Amino acid sequence: MKLQELLKNIEPIQIVGDADVEVSGVNIDSRKIKEGHLFVAIKGTQVDGHQFISKALTLGAKSVLCEDMPEEKIEGVTYIQVASTEDAVGKVATLFYGDPSKKLKLVGVTGTNGKTTIATLLYNMFRKFGHKCGLLSTVCNYIEGEAIPADHTTPDPIELNMLLGKMVEAGCEYAFMECSSHAIAQKRIGGLEFAGGLFTNLTRDHLDYHKTFENYRNAKKAFFDGLPKTAFAITNADDKNGMIMVQNTKATVKTYSTRSMADFKARILECHFGGMYLEIDGREVGVQFIGKFNVSNLLAVYGAAVMLGKKPEDVLVVMSTLHSVNGRLEPIQSPEGYTAIVDYAHTPDALENVLNAIHEVLDGKGGEVITVCGAGGNRDKGKRPLMAQEAVKQSDKVIITSDNPRFEEPQDIINDMLAGLNAQQMKTVISIVDRKEAIRTACMLAKKGDVILVAGKGHEDYQEIKGVKHHFDDKEVLREIFGIDK
C-alpha cells in the first residue's frame, strides 16, 4: 500500500521525502520492524520511541512517522511529522489493514467491571444466532472460534487492527471488544468506527496510571465522546457516572436499569446456585447466572442485541442458553458438599459484588463463606486495604494470600491489605503467602453447605513473580484437591 494513502486521515505538519513509496507494514516497536515498514515513534511511559528511529531504519524501515524530526535524515527515507503520533497511529494502522471496522459491526464495552463478561456473552450470543463473529478480550481473542492468545485487555493499535482485518477476511459480520481505560487514553482505538458502545460501571481502579479518579472517568468518557452519530451508546442508569459518560456523545443514547425507569429493565424473580429467573422488559427468562451484577451485565447484552436489530423474544431464548464466562463466578462442587467459586474480582467493588451474589444465593441456608484473596503487585496500592475490608465484611473467614506479586515482595502486599483491618476484624483473618496452601487451608476449613470464594485470578493460568509467569490455575488447584478430573 502507498504511504500517501495511509496518511489520508491525519494532518502532517511536514513531509520530507517521497510520499509515493510502498509500505509493507506499520510498526510502533522497532524490534518488530521488517523491510519496507513504516516506523511510528511514540513517546511512551517508559521510553521515547524516537530514540529507536535509527534502529528501525537499520532493520529496513523506509518511512518514519514522528513528532520530532530527526536532525540527520537518511537519503531515500520518508519522514512525516505530526503533532501527536499516539493520535495518528490508529488512524494510519486501520487504513493499512483495510479499514476493517467499516466492514463489520464493531461494538466496544468499557467500564471498571463486566467488560469481559459482556463482550464474551455478546460474542457467544451472536454466534448462536448464526453470525460469524470476532472477540477481543482480556481472557483470549477469537476470530470465529479460532483462539488467539491475548496479552492485553485491548491490544496495541497495530495488533488490534491486524486482528480486526483478519476478522473481515474470515467473513465476520460482528466484532465485540473490550476498551480498557489505558487503551482509550493511549488512543489504541483511534480511527475505528464503532457501531455501538456500552458502559458498565465505574469504581476505583488503575489510579497508579490515571492518578485521579476524574482522569480515569474522563478516559472512559472519551470513548463515548468519540462515537459517531450512527452508533448507539448504552449506559447503566444505576451507576452514578452512567449519564456523565454519554452527556457529550453524538450516538443514540439508551439506558438500562434494574432499579428505575430505563429503556431496558430487569428484575430478579427467583435465584439459586444454578441460576436466576428474571423478568426482562416484561418477559420472563431463566438464566444460568447468579448475582445482581450479572443481571446488569445481561441487560447490557440484551440492549446491545436489540439495538443491533435482534427481536427481544429471540434474544431471550438465546440468553437462556448462555453460561458463565471462564473464571467469572464459576462454581466447582466439592465431593464433601461445599461449593468453591472461582472469580476474577480484583477490585474492592468487584469483591463486594461477588460476595453479595453469594449471599443472595446462600440466603437462609446457613452455610459459611470463606474467602481466599490477594492483590496484584505493581498496581494501585490504594485498593489493597479496601479489598481486605470488603472480604472481611461479608465472609466468616478470610485467608489473605498472594495474587500476582510481580516485582513486589508478596508479604509487603499482604501487609498493605491487613493494614485495612482493625483488631476485631483480624480475628477472622489469617494470611498465607503461598496461594496453593491458602486454597488448601480454605478447603480444610469448609463444611457441607459452605462456599469458598477464590478471588482475583479467575481465568489466569499463571502467577507472575519477578517477571516470570509460573503455571498456576485456581480451578486446577481446586480440582486437584477435590480429586476430580474436569
Ligand SMILES: CC(=O)N[C@H]1[C@@H](OP(=O)(O)OP(=O)(O)OC[C@H]2O[C@@H](n3ccc(=O)[nH]c3=O)[C@H](O)[C@@H]2O)O[C@H](CO)[C@@H](O)[C@@H]1O[C@H](C)C(=O)N[C@@H](C)C(=O)N[C@H](CCC(=O)O)C(=O)O
Ligand atoms: C502503561 C501502559 O499501558 N503501557 C503500554 C504502552 O507502553 P508504553 O507507553 O509504556 O511504551 P514504552 O515502553 O514507554 O515505549 C514507547 C515506545 O517505544 C517503543 N520501543 C520500545 C523499546 C524498543 O526497543 N523499541 C521501541 O520501538 C515501544 O514499542 C513504544 O511504542 O503502550 C504499549 C503499546 O500499546 C503497551 O503494550 C503498554 O502496555 C504495558 C505492557 C501494560 O502492562 N499495560 C497494562 C497496564 C494495560 O494496558 N492494561 C490494560 C487493561 C487494564 C484493565 O482494565 O484491567 C489493557 O488494555 O490491557
Ligand SMILES: Nc1ncnc2c1ncn2[C@@H]1O[C@H](COP(=O)(O)OP(=O)(O)OP(=O)(O)O)[C@@H](O)[C@H]1O
Ligand atoms: N457488572 C458488574 N459489576 C460489578 N462487578 C462485576 C460486574 N461484572 C463482573 N463483575 C466482577 O468483576 C470481575 C471481573 O469481571 P470482568 O472480567 O467481566 O470485568 P472486566 O471489566 O473485563 O475486568 P478487566 O478490566 O480486569 O478486564 C468478575 O469476576 C466479577 O467479580
Ligand SMILES: N[C@H](CCC[C@H](N)C(=O)O)C(=O)O
Ligand atoms: N488487567 C488487570 C488484571 C488484574 C488481575 C489480578 N490478578 C492482578 O494481577 O492484579 C491488571 O493488569 O491490572
Ligand SMILES: [Mg+2]
Ligand atoms: Mg476484561
